[in-house]
Amino acid sequence: MITAIVLIDVEASRIPEVAQEAAEIDGVSEVYSVTGDVDLIALVRVPEHQELAGVIADRLSKVEGVVRTQTYLAFQSYSRHDLEAAFALGLGD
Secondary structure (H helix, E strand, C coil), X not given: CEEEEEEEEECHHHHHHHHHHHHCCCCEEEEEECCCCCCEXXXXXXXXXXXHHHHHHCCHHHCCCEEEEEXXXXXXXXXXXXXXXXXXXXXXX
């Protein structure tokens, strides 16, 4: 599974609508409204690398009100659950 974190700049008047439309795109697992330099952050999860262009460039970036996207690909996933499991197996010793 390929995971991409997409930072999305949006026209201020369209933030809720863009968030909702983005969340309905196949491959977009979550959309967050956030504080800071961007308006929304979307998590995109697809099985194949070549599917990213279809989700991000062909669909997400073309939602009315999207001004700009920046995409970051995840190499490794870490969570509290993963770390606790690793230490329970003695991998942290």
